[in-house]
Amino acid sequence: MGGGRQKVLVLYLANSALDSPVVGWARYDGTAETLHMAGDADETPYATGLAALTDGWRLFQASQLLPHPRGEEFDLAYLKYEFWFEQWIETP
Amino acid sequence: MDRNAVTPSAAAQSLPLLSDEQMASFVARGFLRFDGVVPGDINAQFMAEAGDAPDAEAGRKLRAAYGQMLAQNEIPEVAPGTPLFQAYSEGTALQRLLDLPLVRGAIRSLLGENPVFDHHFLHMTFPPRYHQAAGGENVSQHTHQDSTIDPRLAFDVQIMYYPHAVTREMGGTRFIPGTHLRKVSEVALGRYQNVRGQQHMVCEAGTLLFMHHGIWHGGGVNHSDDTRTMFKIRMHASGSQSRQWDVTDRPASESQRPIFYVKGRPASDTVAAILMTPEPWFEQDTGRLEFVNRVKLWRYLTDDPAYDADYWLTRLEHAPMVLA
Numbered sequence: 001m002g003g004g005r006q007k008v009l010v011l012y013l014a015n016s017a018l019d020s021p022v023v024g025w026a027r028y029d030g031t032a033e034t035l036h037m038a039g040d041a042d043e044t045p046y047a048t049g050l051a052a053l054t055d056g057w058r059l060f061q062a063s064q065l066l067p068h069p070r071g072e073e074f075d076l077a078y079l080k081y082e083f084w085f086e087q088w089i090e091t092p
Numbered sequence: 093m094d095r096n097a098v099t100p101s102a103a104a105q106s107l108p109l110l111s112d113e114q115m116a117s118f119v120a121r122g123f124l125r126f127d128g129v130v131p132g133d134i135n136a137q138f139m140a141e142a143g144d145a146p147d148a149e150a151g152r153k154l155r156a157a158y159g160q161m162l163a164q165n166e167i168p169e170v171a172p173g174t175p176l177f178q179a180y181s182e183g184t185a186l187q188r189l190l191d192l193p194l195v196r197g198a199i200r201s202l203l204g205e206n207p208v209f210d211h212h213f214l215h216m217t218f219p220p221r222y223h224q225a226a227g228g229e230n231v232s233q234h235t236h237q238d239s240t241i242d243p244r245l246a247f248d249v250q251i252m253y254y255p256h257a258v259t260r261e262m263g264g265t266r267f268i269p270g271t272h273l274r275k276v277s278e279v280a281l282g283r284y285q286n287v288r289g290q291q292h293m294v295c296e297a298g299t300l301l302f303m304h305h306g307i308w309h310g311g312g313v314n315h316s317d318d319t320r321t322m323f324k325i326r327m328h329a330s331g332s333q334s335r336q337w338d339v340t341d342r343p344a345s346e347s348q349r350p351i352f353y354v355k356g357r358p359a360s361d362t363v364a365a366i367l368m369t370p371e372p373w374f375e376q377d378t379g380r381l382e383f384v385n386r387v388k389l390w391r392y393l394t395d396d397p398a399y400d401a402d403y404w405l406t407r408l409e410h411a412p413m414v415l416a
Contacts, residue, residue: 026285
């Protein structure tokens with residue numbers, strides 16, 4: 001099946017700036033050339049989000065900055081600074 | 093309250109209780125690891141009682157192989173709420189493991205007297221030939237937090253028991269130190285494939301990992317030829333968790349150490365230094381909230397509502413008197 005396939009890179013950064021350090025990451029490969037899974041790498045694919053941009057990844061979503069509900073200021077849950085990137089791979 | 097009072101019972105005093113530093117490390121990082129502490133004869137007995145997984149068979153799903161093994165082995169079903177030390181029969185590998193002084197002392201230190209059994213499970217991670225035979229994919233388990241959203245300050249303990257040596261090729265339990273104080277909903281965080289500072293349990297036989305119930309973890313993919321076995325027991329306190337470890341040397345009060353503007357590297361082995369050590373994955377702002385939450389947990393465990401490290405809570409609690 002032709003048309004193209006999407007590769008997705010998700011980076012979790014140390015603050016809301018795209019040039020801040022990567023603290024977590026995930027990769028999904030729509031071409032099925034590679035299979036990524038939990039725990040498959042201990043070294044970050046890029047040092048920062050900006051480094052992914054300069055390597056050709058296209059940013060398509062970034063997490064919002066939201067105010068902290070009163071009384072829940074110290075509650076922590078999910079990683080806060082999530083950035084979604086893609087590469088579009090043309091296929092024959 | 094006399095903060096120097098020695099509260100453990102006479103029986104507990106003969107146990108090797110955890111130290112201040114070990115407890116602070118558990119509060120900060122959510123785990124304590126003891127390598128090769130279970131004797132070889134207990135490990136061998138456990139493997140015999142757990143039984144062997146049936147060989148890989150074309151078309152047989154892994155769930156079926158699992159079910160067959162659980163049905164036939166000697167590890168009993170145990171109802172939640174059972175007193176922990178009544179969960180297993182005398183002479184079984186698991187009772188002998190729980191009777192080890194190091195294990196008794198660590199459980200006593202973390203959970204106090206009369207801990208209660210929650211559940212246990214035999215985790216088997218099968219090698220590639222099983223997945224090929226079953227027609228499934230050999231992948232790691234998504235990272236998750238056990239049970240469900242848990243807003244308590246109190247904590248349960250999960251002992252992960254590794255009865256045989258685990259190599260990196262076998263996968264091992266993956267866990268992320270310091271994630272235990274985050275209130276998340278089980279595998280909602282499954283999209284986090286990798287987090288800086290994650291650890292993989294590569295260990296010798298007889299290793300134990302004591303984990304706070306909240307720590308993020310998952311089973312690693314097994315690329316070896318051998319089935320990997322890990323046994324987990326979850327337990328909770330029935331009474332106070334406060335000051336159950338070796339508190340004989342606890343100081344009556346702890347002075348604040350200078351912060352930010354310091355002229356040298358501070359000592360790294362104090363409770364404050366342990367509680368204030370960040371993890372590689374900490375975000376820059378929420379890392380400070382992690383420190384706040386660690387101090388709150390240390391207050392709970394020490395029964396000292398005034399404890400602080402590096403002024404994080406004192407600063408927030410300071411309320412100048414308003415003069416009329």
